Amino acid sequence: MQTVIRIWFLQALILAGIFPSSINAASPDAVVEAAKKEGVLVFYTSMTVGQAQEMLNAFKAKYPFLEPKMYRAVGERLLTKIMTEVQAGRYEFDVVQSAETQAYFLKKRNLLMKYVSPETKFLPKPFVDPQGYWAAVYIMPNVIAYNTQLVKRAEVPKTNEDLLNPKWKGKIGMDPTKPEWFAWTLKQMGEEKGLAYMKKLAAQDLRFHPGLSLLTNLLASGEFPLVLNDYLHTAEEIKRKGGPVDWVAQNPVYTKFQPIEIGAKAPHPNAAKLFVDFVLSAEGQKMIASFARVPTRAGIPTNIQGLEKLTYVVDEFSAADDFNKNYELFQKIFEKR
Template identity: 25%
Template sequence: MLHGAAAIGALAVTSSTLGGCTSTDANAAARPKPAYYPAAYEEIVDASRREKKVLIYSNTSQTNWQPIFDAFTDNYPWLTDIRATNLGSSAVYERYYSEAATGGSPADLLVSNGGPLWGDYATRNIAADYSSPERSRLPSWAEMMPGIWVFSTDPVVVLYNRKTLDESQYPDGLVSLAEIAEAKPSRFRGKIGVYDPTNAYGYSTNQGYTGSIAGGWATFGRLLPFARADHSSGTLVEKVVSGEYDASFNLSGGVAVPAAEGSGGLLGWSYCREGTVVVPRAASIVKTAPHVNAARLFVDFLLSAEGQGAVAKGGLTPYREGVEQDDQDSLQDVQRKLGPDRVHLYHYTEVPEQTQAAYVARWEKAIG
């Protein structure tokens, strides 16, 4: 789930399976649909049998995707060729815009958690006009902008090294991290990583915190002088693992939590006790999708109860009410742990260039 720059020249794809679609798969029955699905939905299912594949331009890792792909293919055995890139946030859109402008793109869906980039995308009239039958079972913001469907709500967390910090220094948010750094300023200067707000995801997390958390800018004023900015989740995690950073903040829980849980006890993580921002991850079918029916099935699966369980199995945060799973905190779990007034959903919006520039200038003044 790296959000930094990625090579755009060659398409780096991952696939749900190495095998092709057999004639047996093509004739296999799909699993029955819930009663609230329209009868005409079978037309979409039948049309997808001729399409056989889905290509996603994404900034989400194969680790996150694989349980989703596996469960989706169990439902639709003829759709075995499900592929996703692992591009940087901007590259997801730039690749599609460039291809669409020069004769067409092979992409069916775009997937990202880069808030301002979705805002720009929404102005371009690119999203396919499709209303999921799961819509009525989801909160009002599930379709956050026309044709842009939220499928995970990943909290922004702090990741820290449990070996370089004393147990008394384990942070439980940005306020506590600032207090820890201020207690030993020479020790912690330059030892804390933060997502750069010039990056779309970094802007979402930084602005989400200062715009939603009481005293957010004051906390940044205390903490940022100790921090160094990076453009990639992968880099921020790696530097905590190596001990170059004692902690990194404004990381997606979809990256940081699996990294911590797979670290053999080296890494710890925490929500922000004073208030945790949740940045949605969304999918949108593009109007030019060559496999539009398969793409519709995929979006509907992501939003379904079963699909939300697979989202959790991949390390992302489901938000649909009533989903039974033990793999990951759901949005409701986060709200119960922190209190609903301390969980703040970031909403996609178009961010004018001058607005982001003014924010970055204030942020850079604080970081020094």
């Protein structure tokens, strides 16, 4: 099962009142007073250090009695840290923000607290957990990024079949740690046809580098002309800084998202609630947009050209159950050739 969302549809959901209501929400004053006694916020994130620090600085300006602390790691490394701490009987994080795969596993292991921020009424229903354990901060459309000095926009592959053109052999960069697009494409094509396609794509001798920030910087430096499955915000950030990078999106565009959650045994739960509220607020979401990311809150403008034309497809949340199986299959086809 998948969810198809147009950017105009996000706004329509809000106008129609299709959003969850807060449950068991304490009064704002009571939360603030309790947070003053806690004095600290511990934030685990996969956002870039600079952007996360900007968010924390703005949060501290709003709540100067709280001292934010941050730990940053990406994807599975962040999940591994949390699980290692839990196995040792330590519950150190208050708030975690990472991809939906990690949120799914944490929820499944009962490591998240139920909290529906009052700000979720401004978010489309698909981006708020129906049980109240997470809410999405921003979405991450997967795009094809290209070096504008090496490739004309009209030449950039627009379809899966275009990627098989012999002229792209050895010229496509890809992150080997993110198999979600691979798994989603197999679903769309059907396993037999999809596997046959992936073997043809692997024969293109893709250039693997872990980490999309590294990969996109290599793209900008001319290491290769294309990056498959780049995040829109990663390409857009370098583009805004004057780098020779732009992007195109397939239609529909496979889209991941980044939820924010509170730990089930958060040491500072009231500080955590204030931070979640802040990140999902208009102020916090405007900051997200300033990072070239796509905020989930309706009515927040971005300067990303062409965004309104995209049709997003979000995979079923429980697809994370098959992450390890898909990762092994992905490696078998691509990395172990």
